[in-house]
Amino acid sequence: MIRKATWADAPAIASVHVESWKTTYSGIVPDAYLETLSVREKQPLWEKVLSESDHSLFVAEENGRVVGFVSGGRNRATEGPIAKYDGELYAIYLRKEVQRKGLGRQLVQALVGDLAQKGVRSMVVWVLADNPSRGFYERLGGENIAQEEVEIGGKPLLEWCYGWKDIQMMKP
Numbered sequence: 443m444i445r446k447a448t449w450a451d452a453p454a455i456a457s458v459h460v461e462s463w464k465t466t467y468s469g470i471v472p473d474a475y476l477e478t479l480s481v482r483e484k485q486p487l488w489e490k491v492l493s494e495s496d497h498s499l500f501v502a503e504e505n506g507r508v509v510g511f512v513s514g515g516r517n518r519a520t521e522g523p524i525a526k527y528d529g530e531l532y533a534i535y536l537r538k539e540v541q542r543k544g545l546g547r548q549l550v551q552a553l554v555g556d557l558a559q560k561g562v563r564s565m566v567v568w569v570l571a572d573n574p575s576r577g578f579y580e581r582l583g584g585e586n587i588a589q590e591e592v593e594i595g596g597k598p599l600l601e602w603c604y605g606w607k608d609i610q611m612m613k614p
Contacts, residue, residue, distance in 0.1 A: 444545075444552045447499040447511060449492050454508035455501065456484035462535035470572045475595025498556040502536065502545045510536035512549035514557060517566060524588055527605055529562035546578055554609045565609050571600040579604040582612050 447455060460479045467476060491497050491513060502510035512534040519525040531553060536545055557565065567584065569576050584604030592601050606612055 443503045444500055444548045445503065446556075447492060447501045449489065451501050451508055451511075452485050452488040452492060453481065455488045455499075455511050456481045458508060458511055458535050458537055459484050459488070459533070461537060465538045466535075466573065466575065467570070470570060470599070472595035472597050475597075496560075498553055498560075500549055500552040500556070502540070502549055504540060504545075509540045510534070510545050510549060512553045514553045514565070516562070519566070522588075524566055524603055524605070527564040527566045527607075529557045529565040529609065531565060531567040534567075541575070547582070550582060550612070554612060558609060563609060564605065564607050566603050566605045568601045568603050571602050576602065582606075 460481050463471070463479055464476050488499075491499060494515075497513060497515045499513045500511065501508045512531065514529060514531045517525065517527050517530040518532075519527070519530075531550070534546060534549055536549075554565070566587070567579060569579060571589070584606055586602050587605040588603040590601055590603075591598050593599070
C-alpha cells in the first residue's frame, strides 16, 4: 500500500533511511561514515520534513510496516541547466528485502501525481554514480543531464543528475 506519510511515520521513515544507506552504500561510502548513521539522528529531520507543506512524502507499507518512502518537491537548484526543471525527487529508499517488487515505481508514481497537482511538469534526481540501483532511474526514462563531485565521509564521490522534461511521460 502506498499512502501519504504522516507525523507518526517519522521513526519508521528514519529507520528505512538509515538501513537503506547501510545496505545500498556499503563499499561505496566509507564504513566509518555509515556506522555513524542513526535513527535517533534522522528522525528529527523527517519530523521537520513532515511539517513542511510544500514537501511531498509518501510511504510504502507491507503488512502494516513501513518498508519504503519517497520524498520530493520543488527543485532546489537555482542556477545552471538543472534549474530549468520544476521539481526534484529528493530521496527514495526501500528496505533491501522489498526491492525489485515494483514498490519503487509505485512510490515514484505517487510522487509524480502529487507534484503534477502542484504544477510541477519536469523533475530531476541526484544519484551516486556507483549506486547499484542507478538503473532504476534509467528504466523510468530519466536522462543523465549533469554530474558533480560530492564528498561523503571524507571520500570524493561522483553524483549523476537524471532529468525528465515531462513527468507525465515517465515510463510506468
